[in-house]
Amino acid sequence: MKSPIFKTVLLAILFGATLAGVKTYYQYQGSKSETAKLYQNIGGDFSLTHIDGPFDLQRLKGKPSVLYFGFASCPDICPLSLNKLVKAFDAIEPELHKRVQKVFISVDYKRDDAKKVHEYGKYFATDFISLAGTEEQIKDITKKYAVHFEFVPLENSAMKYTVDHTSRFFLLDKYGQVFNSYSDIIYDGQFKLDLIEVLK
Amino acid sequence: MKVISLFLLFSLFSGLDLQAQVIEDAWIKKPLPGLKMTAAYMLIVNPTDKELVLEKITGPDALYYEIHTHKSENGIMKMRQLKSIKIAPKSKHELKPMGDHIMVMQTNNELPNKLKTTMTLYFKGQKPKEINLEVKKSL
The missing domain is CATH 1.20.5 (Single alpha-helices involved in coiled-coils or other helix-helix interfaces)
Structure with missing residues (x-):
């Protein structure tokens, strides 16, 4: 008692x-x-190019997606970020890879085309959706998603120029709407909570 | 004759002193598919009483080797070229991902298949220093 x-x-x-x-x-x-x-007020439809042809937001609808903007010649930040995109799902549940689309969009319309970014993205995960675009298309999507990018001349470099860019992950729900964005998805607990939410 | 001998002796010992920098953990990222560029990293140790200045790098597996750095400002990632890297006396400087690094451009087709490569580092006022680097998968 x-x-x-x-x-x-x-x-x-x-x-x-x-x-x-x-x-x-x-x-x-x-x-x-x-x-x-x-x-x-962030996000919206876009028109880009995948190795298999034209690609727009409609193609992403039906499943949640994570978008990352970068460029293929980026030696550190982009490879690390794309690797984080893969590892984040491994850390939560490896099965999530199939249920969430991972999208890489190159803002370097001068150097990167659909074939180049496809080869690049494939290195990180075979199901990566890698997209390139024309100057007009890239300016349109970066404006809609509030992503800053800027070509910066490197006067004495063989690289000629680099591209300053926002390093941020955008989580889109299955309707293609931006649900949230993160500077880091490995250590940000909110990403996991949001992912559970958009997978409902 | 004595003067020449003394000069040669002085040069010899000066040379030994100036070669006292140590390079540790040098590695280069295996270039990603379809890319002809990559980055290399290492720890430069300066045990001497003089400042070390890394000014130039050459190597057999690429046409261009440059010193670059990364910085993040308000969520914007920026890469910039540096003229040199200064290593203060009795200190270390680490070239690492997301920081200072050696940008390697126009890499040849052999580099992705190699386990090791070499580079020659040119420090101001010193003899060129050849180093070995491990070629590692970046991720």
Whole structure:
């Protein structure tokens, strides 16, 4: 027979835990609503080129996607980021690879074409969707997704120029709408929570 | 004759002192498919009392070797070329991913299949230093 004090303490702990759970739930719902507001004006349809032909947002609908903008000649940041894109799913659940589309978009319309980015993306994962575009197409999609890119001349370099660019991952839901974005998806716990949400 | 001998002796010892820099953990990323460029990294140790200045790099597996750096500003990734890298006396400088690195461009077709390659580092006022680098898969 437990003492009344024990029962009271137990009830208090249960009550506290319930309150904390409710608070966390509403905080998450609140942050989701804030995030939705933040991203309601970002994203939208685009027109790019895949190695198999023209590619637009319609082709991504039906499954969630993660988009990353970069360029193939980027020696460090882009390979590391694309590798993170693969590892992030491994860390959560390897099976997610099939359920989430991984998309690499090159902003370097001067150097990268659909064939080059396809070869590049394939190195990280065979199911990578790698896309290139014309100057007009890249300017259009980067404006819609609030991605900064800028060609910067390297005067004494054999590289001629580099491309400054936003390094950010965009999570799109199965309707092709931007759900959230992240500077890092390995260590950002929110990415995992959002992924569960968009996979519902 | 004595003057010449002394000069040669001085040059010899100066040379030994100036070659005192140490290169550790040197490696180069295996170029990604379809690309003719990659990056190399290493730790440069300067145990001397003089500043070391890395000014130039050459090698057998690419046409161009340049010193570059990465920086992130407000979420924007930027790569820039550097004229040189200075290593203060009694200190170390690490060339590493997302930081200072040797940009290797117009790589030849052999590099992706090699396990090792070499580079020659030119430090200001010193004899060229040849180093070995391991060719590693980048990821």
